[in-house]
Amino acid sequence: MTHKISFRDVVKTFPMKNGTFDALGGVSLDIGEREFVTVVGPSGCGKSTLLSMAAGLVEPTSGDVVVDGRPVTGPGPDRGVIFQQYALFPWLTVRRNVEFGLQLTSMPAKERKARADHAIELVGLTDFADALPKTLSGGMKQRCAIARAYAVDPEVLLMDEPFGALDALTRVQLQDQLLDTWSKERRTVMFITHDVEEAVYLANRVVVMAARPGRVHSVVDVDLPYPRTEEMRLSPEFAELRNRVWYSVYHQDPAAAPA
Ligand SMILES: Nc1ncnc2c1ncn2[C@@H]1O[C@H](COP(=O)(O)OP(=O)(O)O)[C@@H](O)[C@H]1O
Numbered sequence: 526m527t528h529k530i531s532f533r534d535v536v537k538t539f540p541m542k543n544g545t546f547d548a549l550g551g552v553s554l555d556i557g558e559r560e561f562v563t564v565v566g567p568s569g570c571g572k573s574t575l576l577s578m579a580a581g582l583v584e585p586t587s588g589d590v591v592v593d594g595r596p597v598t599g600p601g602p603d604r605g606v607i608f609q610q611y612a613l614f615p616w617l618t619v620r621r622n623v624e625f626g627l628q629l630t631s632m633p634a635k636e637r638k639a640r641a642d643h644a645i646e647l648v649g650l651t652d653f654a655d656a657l658p659k660t661l662s663g664g665m666k667q668r669c670a671i672a673r674a675y676a677v678d679p680e681v682l683l684m685d686e687p688f689g690a691l692d693a694l695t696r697v698q699l700q701d702q703l704l705d706t707w708s709k710e711r712r713t714v715m716f717i718t719h720d721v722e723e724a725v726y727l728a729n730r731v732v733v734m735a736a737r738p739g740r741v742h743s744v745v746d747v748d749l750p751y752p753r754t755e756e757m758r759l760s761p762e763f764a765e766l767r768n769r770v771w772y773s774v775y776h777q778d779p780a781a782a783p784a
């Protein structure tokens with residue numbers, strides 16, 4: 526398998542008043558082309574720091590972060606980033622917000638609009654393309670933020686708890702929509718969540734991290750076929766995987782994990 530994203534012995538140390546703090550203590554992880562990898566772990570274990578490095582927003586203290594065989598040196602249009610609180614421009618319509626990232630390219634206005642409209646359609650916001658953000662629900666705002674990332678057509682999506690602030694129903698809808706787009710347009714996805722069920726439902730592989738220092742604790746393969754369905758969520762296989770991941774996150778002692 527070709528590696529799309531590789532973290533090689535990545536260390537991140539933050540300076541503190543009295544010394545330094547080891548946020549990441551040597552993380553090695555490969556994410557394959559077109560894989561959907563979710564990352565879970567206790568708060569503060571360095572999930573966001575790791576993702577921000579792939580995004581080119583944070584530099585490692587040592588080690589390498591490689592995307593497409595090249596060391597990451599900064600943000601780029603090949604990587605779309607979606608955070609939990611994604612700021613939309615309040616004075617721009619949904620379409621204008623989605624087009625925003627494309628304005629930095631030399632793309633003709635007509636193509637820009639077509640691309641934005643396609644992305645808006647993918648997230649189910651077509652009827653609201655001309656609406657302002659203040660008239661949208663939280664879930665719709667997040668769909669708009671996702672469409673903005675899709676419009677640039679990045680090969681890699683880096684998502685940091687993107688559905689964390691949403692109600693359960695909207696969350697499930699956006700999960701299915703994300704999987705649907707992922708299977709059609711086949712991007713590589715690195716998706717952070719604190720929701721173990723969400724981690725299993727979406728992923729090929731779930732990476733469980735541990736804290737102090739942040740590191741990879743274990744990796745769980747999710748051998749369930751796509752498309753994932755609501756029935757699968759209720760299946761014994763799903764429950765088994767969810768329990769295994771849950772144990773790894775909350776009882777980070779290998780001896781305590783169920784066989
Ligand atoms: N810029 C920073 N300066 C100092 N400490 C930081 C900085 N960014 C993150 N940290 C610390 O590094 C650890 C990992 O943070 P983070 O990656 O946000 O964890 P997570 O996303 O898993 O909750 C936390 O203890 C956090 O306080």
Ligand SMILES: [Mg+2]
Nearest residue numbers: 572573574685
């Ligand atoms: Mg975080």
